[in-house]
Each structure stands twice: as C-alpha cells, then as structure tokens.
Amino acid sequence: MSANARTVHPLGERLGKVLPPLMVLGVVVAVWWAVVVKTESAIFPTPWQVVTGAMELVEDGTLWEHIRASLFRVGAGFGLAVLVGIPLGLWMGWVGAAYRTFNPIFQMLRPISPIAWIPVAILWFGVGEVSPIFLIFISSVFPLIVQTTSGVHTIDRRYLRAAANFGVPRSVLFRQVVIPAVLPEIIVGMRIGIGVAWLVVVAAEMIALRSGLGYLIMDSRNAGNRYDLVIAAMIIIGTIGLMLDGITRLLEKLKTVRWRYVR
Structure with a gap:
C-alpha cells in the first residue's frame, strides 16, 4: 500500500x-x-418537549442565571482545591516525614462521600454560598493531593541521584525536574477533581440553595411536575460536565507535558 x-x-x-x-x-x-x-x-416528556422546555428557560433568562451560579461555585471551590492540593501533594511527595504524617489522615478522609459533608457544611457555614464552595473544595482537594503525591513518588530515582551527584541544588532539582515530571499526574488529578466538583455542586444545590442547576431540578419537580425541565437540566449538566473535562484536557497540549500524551 x-x-x-x-x-x-x-x-x-x-x-x-x-x-x-x-x-x-x-x-x-x-x-x-x-x-x-x-x-x-x-408525565415523562418526549425529546421535543424537553427542547421546548429548555427554550422556555432560555427566553426568560433563568437558565443562564442557574448556569452562572453553578459555575461560580465550582470555580471558587475547585480553585481553592488547586491552590491547596497541588502544593500539599508536592510537599508530601518530596518530604518523607510529611507523607508518613499526613497520608493516613487523608486516606481516611478521602473515602467519605462529599454528600455526607452537607450537614456539617450547613452547621458550620449556614445556607448560602460558602457551604457549596466548601463541599466542592472537600470533594476535589483529595484527588489532587493523592495524584500529585503519587506523581512525585513515581519519578525514577536514578535521575534524582544523578542530579545530586552533579551537585544540582535541591531547589533547582525540584523546580526543573520534579515539577515538570509531575505535571501529567496533576492534570489527571484535576480532571478527576473537576468531575467530582461538578457532581457535588448539583447535589448541594438540590438541598441547600435557591439557585443553580441542582435547584432548578428540584424546583421543576416540585412546581407542577415539570419533568421536561428536569430532563433538560440533567442534559445541560451532562453537557457542561463534558465541556469542563474537555477544557481540562487542553492542558495536555502544553509543551511541558506533551511527552506523556504522545500517541
């Protein structure tokens, strides 16, 4: 051929x-x-009824308000998780004493469902914007910590020993070798974290708030069994989740991590 x-x-x-x-x-x-x-x-709507219901939400402007509210909460909570989880994971992966001290605690907290934190969040922060942001932070910070720590541990130690033999300072080694090597694992943690965060914000809005796509589902169900709006909100949630994952995957195209994803 x-x-x-x-x-x-x-x-x-x-x-x-x-x-x-x-x-x-x-x-x-x-x-x-x-x-x-x-x-x-x-009761159950046809696809066309779902489309017309979604257009109804678009025309009165409520759909965009709910989407903006949900995206704001995810952005705030996930942003905090990135700021905390990645440095903490790098530290735990690099310093053995830190890993031995904190890893058992995080491994104990990580399996707890984020939904189980809802009563605690309401008790601590009340019903408002802080509670869902806290829930999103809790749900997404652990995948980032675990994935980043694992990435540091999987670096071939021969490269680190070779750099040490040439007298490379630890600070330079950390910046120029460890962090670039761990970036692919960090991206995996971010993809997992953003997916869980989007799942959790919808659940939190169904219980504790009066805005967002989760609230839209419950309000549509309670206000006259509008299942066309319920299904429309579910489809929109899935579509936005797919888009968020795609945006996160764009990080794989960065020059510093492209080596990991070459096919």
Whole structure:
C-alpha cells in the first residue's frame, strides 16, 4: 500500500471521531421518543418537549442565571482545591516525614462521600454560598493531593541521584525536574477533581440553595411536575460536565507535558 493511500484526510479523521457518538446519541433519542409515544406517558416528556422546555428557560433568562451560579461555585471551590492540593501533594511527595504524617489522615478522609459533608457544611457555614464552595473544595482537594503525591513518588530515582551527584541544588532539582515530571499526574488529578466538583455542586444545590442547576431540578419537580425541565437540566449538566473535562484536557497540549500524551 502506498504512502498516499495510508494518509488519512484531516476532515475524514475528524468525522471518524464525531460521527460514532452522534449516531449513538441519535439512536438513544429515537428509542426514547418511541418508548414515550408507545407507552402514552402523561408525565415523562418526549425529546421535543424537553427542547421546548429548555427554550422556555432560555427566553426568560433563568437558565443562564442557574448556569452562572453553578459555575461560580465550582470555580471558587475547585480553585481553592488547586491552590491547596497541588502544593500539599508536592510537599508530601518530596518530604518523607510529611507523607508518613499526613497520608493516613487523608486516606481516611478521602473515602467519605462529599454528600455526607452537607450537614456539617450547613452547621458550620449556614445556607448560602460558602457551604457549596466548601463541599466542592472537600470533594476535589483529595484527588489532587493523592495524584500529585503519587506523581512525585513515581519519578525514577536514578535521575534524582544523578542530579545530586552533579551537585544540582535541591531547589533547582525540584523546580526543573520534579515539577515538570509531575505535571501529567496533576492534570489527571484535576480532571478527576473537576468531575467530582461538578457532581457535588448539583447535589448541594438540590438541598441547600435557591439557585443553580441542582435547584432548578428540584424546583421543576416540585412546581407542577415539570419533568421536561428536569430532563433538560440533567442534559445541560451532562453537557457542561463534558465541556469542563474537555477544557481540562487542553492542558495536555502544553509543551511541558506533551511527552506523556504522545500517541
């Protein structure tokens, strides 16, 4: 086979990535529509009813208000988690005494469901903006700590010993070797953390707040069984979650970490 025959056109390659999930999505929507029509459900909406319900939210402006509220809480909580989790993970991975001291505590706290912290958050911070931000911080800081610490521990020690033999100062070694080597693991931790954060903010809004996409779901359910708005909010939540993961994956294209993701 010639080289030209093996060359894949960029447009064809992009279509090859996009068409399969679109086809599956189309099948899911068709089956959903057919089942609702066949069962003559008076409660569960058809896909078109969901679209019209979403347009209703767009036209009156409430959808954008709920999205902005949820994104603000995720941005604040996740930003705090990054500021705390990454330096703490680097320190624990680099200093053995710190790892032995704090790792058992974090490993004990990490399996606790973020939802279990909701009563504690309300007790400490009341019903307001601080509680969901705290819940998002708690849910996303542990993946960042664990992944960053693991990244430091997986660095080949031969490189560190070789640098030490050449008299490289520890501060220079940390900045120019350890941190670049750990960046791929940090990105993995960020992807996990942002996904959990988006999940937690929706749950927190369903219980303790009066704005956001989680509140929209509960309010639509309680205000006249508007399941078209419930399903629309669920689809929007999933779409934004996919977009947040895609934005985080853009960090993989940085020159300092591209070596890890070359295929």
